[in-house]
Amino acid sequence: EDQVTQSPEALRLQEGESSSLNCSYTVSxxxxxxxxxxxxxxGPEFLFTLYSAGEEKEKERLKATLTKKESFLHITAPKPExxxxxxxxxxxxxxxxxxxSGTKLNVKP
Amino acid sequence: xxxxxxxxxxxIIEKRQSVAFWCNPISGHATLYWYQQILGQGPKxxxxxxxxxxxxxxxxxxxxxxxxxxxxxxSTLKIQPAKLEDSAVYLCASAHGTGEGTEAFFGQxxxxxxx
Numbered sequence: 450e451d452q453v454t455q456s457p458e459a460l461r462l463q464e465g466e467s468s469s470l471n472c473s474y475t476v477s478x479x480x481x482x483x484x485x486x487x488x489x490x491x492g493p494e495f496l497f498t499l500y501s502a503g504e505e506k507e508k509e510r511l512k513a514t515l516t517k518k519e520s521f522l523h524i525t526a527p528k529p530e531x532x533x534x535x536x537x538x539x540x541x542x543x544x545x546x547x548x549x550s551g552t553k554l555n556v557k558p
Numbered sequence: 559x560x561x562x563x564x565x566x567x568x569x570i571i572e573k574r575q576s577v578a579f580w581c582n583p584i585s586g587h588a589t590l591y592w593y594q595q596i597l598g599q600g601p602k603x604x605x606x607x608x609x610x611x612x613x614x615x616x617x618x619x620x621x622x623x624x625x626x627x628x629x630x631x632x633s634t635l636k637i638q639p640a641k642l643e644d645s646a647v648y649l650c651a652s653a654h655g656t657g658e659g660t661e662a663f664f665g666q667x668x669x670x671x672x673x
Contacts, residue, residue, distance in 0.1 A: 455600075483661055492562075492649055492664030493601070536600055544656040545614055546591060548600035 451476040451541050455549035462556050465526045470552045472537030473519040480540040482520050484513050487534045487551070496535075527556045560584065562665035564650050570671045576638035579668045583631070583652030589613075590627055591662060592635050593649040601649055607633065608656065640672045 456471045474482065481500045485493035497506040499515040506513045510531065512523040522535055534551045541547070563582040571577050583590050588609050593601035604623065605615040609630035618625070622641070627633040637644055647669050651662040 453600075480657075481660065485664075490666075490669075492651075492667050495661045495663060498661050538662075540656070540660075545606070546603060546651075546662060548593075548602070550598075550600040 451539070451545070451547055453537055453539055453547050453549040455535075455537050455552050457552060458550070459553045460555070462524075462527055462554070464528055464556055464558050467523070467525045467527070469524070470522040470535055470554070471519060472522070472549055474537075474539050475518075476539045476541040476547070478542035480542070480544070482515055483538040483540070483546075484511075484520070484522055485536040485538065487536055493536055524554070527554075529556050529558050532556045562650055562652050562663055564648075564665035564668055566668055567666065568669050568671075570673060571640055573642055573672050574639040576636065577640055577670065578634050578636045579648050579650075579670075581633045581635070581650030581665060583633070583650070584663055587652035587654055587663075588630070589653040589656055589660075589662070590633050591651040591653075592625055592633070593651065595647045595649055595667070597646070604635070613656075637670075640670075642672050645670055645672045 453474045484496040487493045497513040502517045510525050514521050534553045536551045537549045590607040592604045595601045604618045605625045606613040607627045610627045625635045647667040649667045651664045653662040
């Protein structure tokens with residue numbers, strides 16, 4: 450069965466303290482792994498697409514990487530405005546778009 | 559480029575009442591999704607349309623939920639009758655297609671409270 454698991458559920462960082470979020474997946478025929486950011490009361494906002502093992506994408510303080518079984522979202526020197534829930538989603542063989550349960554990030558000044 | 563539009567933003571109803579949500583996707587996007595997001599959880603796919611045809615509705619509680627996409631553009635999601643456990647945010651998303659790497663874009667969602 451296709452599955453997406455994110456860890457940790459919650460992460461508290463001090464401003465400037467770098468860390469990584471994990472997304473592990475089991476899916477038939479990966480057709481894309483997607484990272485989204487979700488702020489309270491808003492819909493998810495698209496960040497990155499990855500679909501080949503070894504691929505990396507960067508945007509400001511965020512860097513996403515992909516292996517055959519998992520993806521990492523690295524946050525370098527985070528700021529309070531990076532506080533949000535980060536969601537991982539995968540598209541598999543049947544074009545379903547599955548989400549994980551998310552990692553709630555809190556960055557304290 | 560205009561984003562995905564949803565209405566209403568908030569809705570409070572009593573259990574056993576009915577409710578409908580509306581979604582207008584990004585122009586030209588053939589794929590439309592409805593998700594249910596319960597507080598503290600990730601979005602759960604309810605139904606996926608490709609143009610005006612249903613691709614996947616395996617997780618849609620069909621005894622009370624229904625959805626349609628007329629003319630392959632706007633879509634409505636209906637709940638009748640509502641239960642307390644239907645309290646959630648209902649998110650609509652659209653994508654240009656379903657090809658490799660095609661991302662989906664989300665609306666702001668409709669927050670439903672069933673009392």
